[in-house]
Amino acid sequence: MMDSDPILSMTLHLVDWPLRMKRRHGVGDVERSLPGVVVELRSRDGLTGWGEAAPWSVFSGTAEGCAQALHVYLRPLFEGAEPRDLPRLMRAADRALFGHPEAKAAIEMAVMDLIGKRCGLRVADLLGGVFRPTIPLSVSIANPDFAEDLDFAREQIARGVRLFKVKTGFASHAEDLGRLEGLRGVLPADAILRIDYNQGLDPWDALPKLRDIEAFDPGFIEQPVPRDRRDAMAEIACALDTPLLADESVFTPAEAVELVRARFADCVSIKLMKCGSMRRAQEIAAITEAAGIAAYGGTMYEGGIAIAAGIHTVCATPNICLGAEFYTANYVMGVDILTAPIRLDNGQSHLPEGPGLGIEVERAALASITRQVLA
Numbered sequence: 001m002m003d004s005d006p007i008l009s010m011t012l013h014l015v016d017w018p019l020r021m022k023r024r025h026g027v028g029d030v031e032r033s034l035p036g037v038v039v040e041l042r043s044r045d046g047l048t049g050w051g052e053a054a055p056w057s058v059f060s061g062t063a064e065g066c067a068q069a070l071h072v073y074l075r076p077l078f079e080g081a082e083p084r085d086l087p088r089l090m091r092a093a094d095r096a097l098f099g100h101p102e103a104k105a106a107i108e109m110a111v112m113d114l115i116g117k118r119c120g121l122r123v124a125d126l127l128g129g130v131f132r133p134t135i136p137l138s139v140s141i142a143n144p145d146f147a148e149d150l151d152f153a154r155e156q157i158a159r160g161v162r163l164f165k166v167k168t169g170f171a172s173h174a175e176d177l178g179r180l181e182g183l184r185g186v187l188p189a190d191a192i193l194r195i196d197y198n199q200g201l202d203p204w205d206a207l208p209k210l211r212d213i214e215a216f217d218p219g220f221i222e223q224p225v226p227r228d229r230r231d232a233m234a235e236i237a238c239a240l241d242t243p244l245l246a247d248e249s250v251f252t253p254a255e256a257v258e259l260v261r262a263r264f265a266d267c268v269s270i271k272l273m274k275c276g277s278m279r280r281a282q283e284i285a286a287i288t289e290a291a292g293i294a295a296y297g298g299t300m301y302e303g304g305i306a307i308a309a310g311i312h313t314v315c316a317t318p319n320i321c322l323g324a325e326f327y328t329a330n331y332v333m334g335v336d337i338l339t340a341p342i343r344l345d346n347g348q349s350h351l352p353e354g355p356g357l358g359i360e361v362e363r364a365a366l367a368s369i370t371r372q373v374l375a
């Protein structure tokens, strides 16, 4: 049995990520910066565990609320606790605090980082072992300046990326079709184009628009209608030949059970920031796998810590087989707080080496984006 190494302290860094590019989505826009939270745990033996929350106010919650949730409600549970008690601690976190999946995901990844560092195992090993050491990388086309996005796409093609997700539903249908036409002219024949509406269509006239989109032969169409319109999702899934993917409609394992029951999509996007834990992500993957529903590795606006946790999760989870969008820390966030960037090459995200999350944080970079420290 592992000897005792309790968590001595939790430090919260409320940060403002500058962004390198503007982003548009059916659910809302991101212009210059976006707040987030970095969690730093210290154990008695001097180990540091890192976690990150990436809330987005229009999608799930706020960074300010997330920092307070960690500070006021989760701190008393985790300070003084043993990392190896993580399953019980996460249950206690659910009892103490409704919702706030980003806060719970962040604290879980920080504790898993500590456990891995202490016993010399990667987080992916702690999650059951490595099924795939690399993950096909998907990048999203979401810049309102489409010329800039075409340059970004060309750059990514040169780096071996073959999965492209186009964000639609933030402008007119005609503009969406025009952007797809433009992108088709740039993509190589072996590229796979996918579409993500981020809930941007009204259910009553979604279908004719989606039929136009189908002419571009997308690999899947993601979340065309609002998250609660699962009835409309089910009708669309039946009406289209293209696989329909649920993102905002499925946050939790319980919602994954609803997906299996009502069959309102053919595949699902799993995000740590939606379900609140790597273990829960694996639960969703297992529930959907048993029903023949494939999963995709989704992200929010995440820096390198959360991206690393996502990579460990997808590498350890066979059913998350549709690739993953682990590009934000490298290409979207204006500051990389890791000492070494996440390795992306040949169109793949690579599992970081080293114990725990396999990353280290550059303190000066973290300080440069920190708005407030809660200790």
Ligand SMILES: [Mg+2]
Binding pocket: 196, 198, 222, 223, 247, 248, 269, 298
């Ligand atoms: Mg999405």
